[in-house]
Amino acid sequence: MFVLGIDPGLSRCGYGGVVREGAGFLARAAGVITTPAGEAVPRRLAMLRHELTRLLDELEPDVVVVERIFFRSNARTAMFVGQASGVALLTAIEHGCSVVEITNAEVKLAVTGYGNASKEQVQGMIARLLGLTEVPGPADVADALALAVCYLGAAPWARAAASSTTGSKRA
C-alpha cells in the first residue's frame, strides 16, 4: 500500500509518499509544492490544485493522509492553511484515493508514543523509521512523511477511519 502524506499550506505544501518494506518503511517520494506569495489567493489555490493533480497522476497513491488543522494561532495564516487543506482533500477524493485526516497530536502519539513530543523528536523518529541517516527536510516534508508513516504503521484506528472516505476517479 502506497500512502501519500500531505502537510497542507498555500506558501508551502509538503508531501511524502511511503510504503511498508519488511518490518520498516520506505520513502518513495518527498517534496514541497510552493505558490508565489505575490499572486492572488484564488490563483494560488488553482496552482496548488494543478500540482497536486500532477503528483497524484504520477504517484497513484492508494491513500492520501492530510493533516487535520486546528485554528489557534495566526488567523490570516490559518485561513490560508484551511483553504489549502480544502483543495488538497477535494483533489485527493476526486482522484479516487482513500482520504483520511489526522491531527498533529495523533501523529506524535503514533510515531513517538507521546502526544506532546517535540517536532525534533518526531523528525528523529521518522528518519529512523525510514532508515535515513539524516532528518528529511524541510520541515514540511518531514511532517508529510510522518503523516504517511503514522497511517501505515502505528495507527490502526486511522486505517479503519479511512475506509469510509474513498473517492471515485472522474472520467
Add this chain to the structure above:
Amino acid sequence: MFVLGIDPGLSRCGYGGVVREGAGFLARAAGVITTPAGEAVPRRLAMLRHELTRLLDELEPDVVVVERIFFRSNARTAMFVGQASGVALLTAIEHGCSVVEITNAEVKLAVTGYGNASKEQVQGMIARLLGLTEVPGPADVADALALAVCYLGAAPWARAAASSTTGSKRA
C-alpha cells in the same frame, strides 16, 4: 455585469446573483447549497464543488465575490468554512470568473455606511436596495446577496482589486 456572492460553508453555502438595474439592483438568483453532516469532509467538499460548478455553468457570472473569513470563534467550524472557502475560490477561478474576497466588515460599511452595523441592519438595507418587500432568507442567502451588492454598488476599491484575479476557463 452579473455578480454572484458566495457565503462559504460546508453545511450551508449561500449564494446570491445580482445585476445593476437603473439606479438600483436586481436579484437574479439566490439559494443555499447544503451537504450532509453525516458524510465525510472530503466527499462533502466534492459535493460542494459539483454544485458550485453547476451553478456557475447555469448562471455564468462575470464576477464571483466570496466572503473573506477570519478565524476567531469555534475552531472546528472555522476549519470547515476555510476548506469550503478554498473550494469556492478554486471553482470560481477555474471557471474563468473574476474572483474577489470581501470581509463582512467591508460589506457592512459599504451597505449601511457603518462597519459595526448589526446583521439585521444589513439585511434590512439589502431588502431595500433589491426592492424586496421582505428580508431575503435564510441568513446565508442575505449574506451572499449583500456581498454581490457591496461589490456592484458601494465599493469601487473592490472592483479595482478584482481585476487582478481573473481566471481562464479550462478547456
